[in-house]
Amino acid sequence: MSHLAIAPVLLPLLAGILLLLLRHGDIRLRRALSVAAVVAEIGLAVALLLAVSGGEILVYALGDWPAPYGIVLVADRLSAWLVLTTALLALFALLHALRGIDVAGRHFHVLFQLQLFGLAGAFLTGDLFNLFVFFEVLLLASYGLMLHGGGRARTRAGLHYVVLNLAGSTLFLFAVGTLYGVTGTLNMADLARQVAAVPADNVPVVRAAGLLLFGVFALKAALLPLHLWLPAAYAQASAPAAALFAIMTKVGAYAILRVSTLMFGAGAGPLADLLGGWLLPLALATLVVGMLGAVASTRLRAQVAYLVVASAGSLLTAFGLNTADSIAAGLYYLPHTTFAAAALFLISDAIAGRRGELADRFEPGPALPAHALLGGLFFVAAVAMAGLPPLSGFLGKFLLLRAALDHPWWPWVLGTVLAGSLLGLIALARSGSLLFYRARPAEGAPPPRQAGLTAELAPFAGLLLLGVGLTVAAGPLSDYARATAEQILQPYHYVHAVLGGGER
């Protein structure tokens, strides 16, 4: 019995409980435990990825209750890819937090581990209600992390975030309840079978439930017009929390991809291609709105948050094109954009901390200490985020554009993605030149040498190196993404692995 499919879910849960028991203990012990748990999570994620890379689908029936009656965890290439992305991102976000942010409020490490628990669970579960539960776990943890450190603006942004997500969760429950009422199952593989065989009378009901479900996922993924919560929330959260939240929109994108390919894919009979005409135009509009927001931002953190919205747009454009090539491009682009956004959140924290009262507002201020190093790293991160060569963002966008050429809407896709990239470039070039070039000479004595700048930037550099790794290993990784896309476009294998049996 291999426990590989559940290990990445259990590990952060146990680490979180232990950290809660040790909450009055030595902070060094808690930090060491938290980092050790995340490092072990990376190890487990790599092992899981290797185990499924050959195309196997690991099914883990909790409590030995067989599907569709019990709850199963299902690890395929897509799940493993996202779990690994999450674990890598978490390590660097956590390392940044160790520089003091973790003690600015209570229970940072506990919440961080529980957030990982929710994320890993959401990626690995094969049950729709269980997906709801893991969404709740990761949201509850994110409410705590969002408000970590307190402050007026953060609390206000956090309140919006909490209220919107509570509304989203309620709708999620309505959709799940409706689907259960019609089909009598919540196992995703079983739903895939039942949805395809829904009697004609019930087709409109299932359609409504499916669209409601996508509405909820679109809220999490920050798809237009449900993206409005994101910029304020991400711009106000503490830097490590915002960096970790870079994966949160991807949970929504993952859920859209999983449910649309598995339950409402080509084999779903009258409900096939439920999202057909919706996803692509909305995703393109999201891309444009995100980039316009980035150009109009008056603060660096808000700008990065809008770039996260735009990257959600790019990602969902890739998923909306709905071909093996485009989904593969999106999956290759996903870790890149996550790491690049997190890196920008971390460096904007480093920049804001050195500008005194001005923080990260776009106003000319005194020259930054170590501006060459900070500016250089900001430049690299901006290049990564904007998708310029030679970094992996360029490859991702290139693959996306190439995949779009076969689609009837290709002029729209090409035009929007390229114009969006240009807007992003303008926004980042403007903010970089304002922060680093239009600086007044420092008044009076030069500021004291900032000790520990290299240590502070290490997590940031680590994230950039991950981006470089994505570029260097682009061959095998894009092959993996391609194999993943082909696997999820043939949901028969998933259904067969979970439920067994030959007929579909």
Next chain:
Amino acid sequence: MTPRSILLARAVPPLYWLMLAAAAWILLRGHNEPGGGFIGGLVAVAASAAVAIVLGEAAARRRMPRPPLELAVLGVLLAGLAGLPGALAGQPYLTHLWWGVDLGIAELKLSTVMLFDLGVFCAVWGTLTAYLLALLPEAAKEEGT
């Protein structure tokens, strides 16, 4: 909480134990009949709430076996660990094991489900009481103004 009712103040301590006994009964019968850790835990919370409202939150806190938050954590830990014996025996996590103990007059059924349910019981009792005890003083303050 003024004016105090002497009847309530006298009745609540024995009532507390009675309600806990009911909670334990609900917890145990949950094996094969309606009940279980979650509902039993809620009844235990009601017991703590009765004490907290009538005798004050300090009195309720004193009567808990452990501080509320700690009780909740231990409960989650217990529930989590209850899934491990099955996994160690080569079956999926949360596969529960059962042992029958023959007592002569009846058979006593022991299982890891029992531990799991006890964990849920403690988690519910601890979490909700922690909320309650944190919010009661706020409510009292608002009443006072």
